[in-house]
Amino acid sequence: MKDDKLRYSAGVKTMQGKLNAAGHSCGTPDGKFGNNTDTAVRGFQRSRSLTIDGKAGKSTLTALDKAGSGGSASTAAKNLKKKLGSIISSFASKHAIGEDVLGGFILTESSGSGFSGGKLLIRFENHIFLKNVPSASKTFKVENKVHYYYKNGKWNKTHTGKRSRLRECLTP
Incomplete structure (x- = not known):
């Protein structure tokens, strides 16, 4: 999907900030789940031994929250x-x-x-x-x-x- 077709989501923007803080850069959070966000999610999933599917499901979001809570x-x-x-x-x-x-x-x-x-x-x-x-x-x-x-x-x-x-x- 081309970036101009992506829709904005406050939840995606929050997740992008957490990915950046966890060391998986997806660029400046813009609330759009584009290629950079997909790559960052997959990299985060790989680093946490999660299923690498690029989807921000419950297990990925829970791990991302835990990554952000400990210092x-x-x-x-x-x-x-x-x-x-x-x-x-x-x-x-x-x-x-x-x-x-x-x-x-x-x-x-x-x-x-x-x-x-x-x-x-x-x-x-x-x-x-x-x-x-x-x-x-x-x-x-x-x-x-x-x-x-x-x-x-x-x-x-x-x-x-x-x-x-x-x-x-x-x-x-």
Whole structure:
């Protein structure tokens, strides 16, 4: 089934977040059970010795809930470090951001997916980030409630609508 034919489900979106946190990346949770979600479900099933059918049945969902209940934050952090450790280290060093801080942002703001095509994938409010990470003022600014990021020698707007995502504004 093509992605444009898939229907949205809040339950699928929740499951996608749990799959990402369990180290089985299906990308940014969008509530659509597409190819990436199917691959992540099968990978999770394989890792738990469940029937590998790509279906999110009772046994798969129960195992996914259990995977998330026993220290899921530390498990997610370990999986993120295992998966993206070198790129996080490089990016953090280049932009004078602590690796743990960047990892926390990735886990919180991109559901653990972190990077897309080698570019940082995040969604946040620049003014809050600037308040907590002063060195970010070289990369982000807010003027008259308009948020900007600096790239290729110029300031670019980050938000073009009320809930748009800031994607691909930084390259590691």
